[in-house]
Amino acid sequence: MSFLETFAISLGLILTENVVFSRAFGLRAMLTAESPRRTAWLTVRVSFGILLVSLFTWPVHVFLLSPFGLEAARAPVYVLIAGVLELVPEAVLKKTAPRLGARFSEDRPFVLLNVAVLGCAMTLPGLCPSFGSLLCGAVSAALGFALAAAILSSVLRRTRFSDPPTCFEGTPLALVSAALIALAFAGFSGLHF
């Protein structure tokens, strides 16, 4: 994999094909998490999840689904992989270290079973044919998610000081803000290599 290819994949997944603003993956989570701490924690977890699940699903796609023409079954297979990656370590942790495992309560949301992680896992094999490029792409997608989260959370915090009409408070204003940021990111679509 050449340097130019790596650079193109990275720049494309961070800016031009940002998973949040061009595909709306994981947008709902960021609309609700306004606190910087929550957003940072969410970003770390989801970014790690994107990297992990992409690395685990790529071999399955390349060596199992694609050769046998089973692409239609990728969704259940990916969900199964992500679920195993999510729940098995939790169960092991609860057995071996109950104190630490107690943090994984029943109401805790999934880290790996969400649209951002599964969407990246489904998108990346088509963009990245080799494992090296997939690794680069997964890291870039995670970085793109983190960048989008940082920008969006900053803008959403700014909107707290605004005085919109009552009907626009909350989600509508957040959606419009996200739309304007996505519009700005659409300006990068002219980049070609």
Next chain:
Amino acid sequence: MAKKRRPNTRPENTPGPVSEDVSAASDGIDIPVPEDAAPRPSSRRGRARRTEDAAAHEADLLPETSAPAGTVYTLGSPNEFGEFEDVSFDGESAAPAAPADGPRPEAGAALDISDIPNAVPEARPDGAKPSSRKGRGKRRPARPAAGKAASDAVPDGGADPAEKAPSDGDARPNADAPPDPDASRGIAAGADISHAAPDGPDVPHGEPSDGSASGGAESAPEAPSPAPKKKANHRRKKSPSAPDASHDKAAVADIPRAAPDGPDAPHGEPSDGTASGGAESAPEAPSPAPEKKPNRRRKKPQAAPDASQDTAVGADIPHGASDDPDAPHGEPSDRSPDASPASAGGPKAKKAKKSGKPSGSGKPSKPEKDRASVPKLGEAAPGLILRGVLTENPLLVCAVGVFPAAAAASTGVSALAAGVCALAALLVTNLAASLIGGRLPRRLRAALLMLLAACVSAGEELALAALLPDVSASLDMFTPLIAVCGLTLSRERFAAENSPAAALVDAAACGAGFTAALTLFGVLRELAGSCTVFGMDISAGAVTPALIFSAPAGGLLLLGLLSGAAKYFLDKSKRRTSKRGGGEGGL
């Protein structure tokens, strides 16, 4: 000028402006106190009491000397002239001496330390131990007061610290009043001030406000800490037990400390004297109990934000978080008033019905209690449908399923197809969730339901590719993701708590509402982005389409506008309903 002398009751651990050796050496020894010196924590009694004592004894005990004000003597070290040596308290560190011939200030006025610079920081030693249950006169090391702390103090006190500050002067004389029931008014005012300016920078977090009307107000009115508020709330609950607290209820009402002042104050409650003379009082036997209580109370509110954090973060996650994040596991969502109808038919309820016993061990559980008032499914179905389609529309009101709307529904047809896919997946998962019920842990159940939804989406993808290849091509890889998006499991909790029929009705209502909203959104987006409706050109080339609406950015913009419009109309209808019902109305 005649110097005052009063019995020194300053404890050893209460350093003040006087150096440590003096305070240690002067235990039980009369120390002349400069007339204008700042009052310091010196005894357990209140300032007013001490002032009276000082006024009563000063004429008898103090030698008439011409020493400058602020000179401190110790009986243990008289000089060769029989006078007391000036050990450490020089006149420069104290307030400027009052004129010898000047009118002697009264007891209350003498305690006004507002003119003394740095009086409070000196009177409040860093190393002082926390006060006892009477809890005043001692302060702890400085705690940086955040801006939020100030904002926290404002609503509770009902006034801005800056607004409270002017009342400081009014409160001080009252604070010096004798500790009888009459003083409760003054104490209340003092407590009010101490809340408005809770203890300044060196008040520890969680420590009760010292009740020093003068000290607390002077210390740092602009830097209140939030902790005294909690303690104050704690005390407010106790206040009715004190007879004197009711004496000035109006004044005490907005006082979080609500000191149950007066001599009749029960054990453990702050007494009048300490409340008024808190700056001077230094309890000798501090008990740790008042410290720990606030800490315990402080921990409680932290649990809720954590839970809300998780659910907020997981709102995107198909974990049912959009249902009601605050509802405990295994309980119907509060937001779904219609949850109860179906809960009567849930698996647990059925089991209880069969056995003829309540499911709980002793007490009947909450669903069983409500069972008598549970309407049947036929009665609850209109409410479920109305909620799913209008009042809690998943897309426009709850903002669930933003991803399929922004990314996939660029035309009316694709939006309709995406909505139908989501509806089918929702029906299947809701039915499965209802059948599984509480037999599995919630996390495992949610994961299994996601797997089931993914299987359904795979079938949908194949069916679309066979029946509508164009639509399948436009949806691309979004079809499986639509099935596993947040909408699919948004009703999982409700379904698990209710019968299959109710779960199906709920899923159908939510899915129909989502499909309708998504179709409307897709049609509008198609109209704005390409001037067509379901593929039919309606502008005949007269209008140039705004291409941005075909992109995700335009989709988000349109979704935001639609969501705002939906919120506006819902609010309007609520207002109208409340007016008709004779309610307060308005937002």
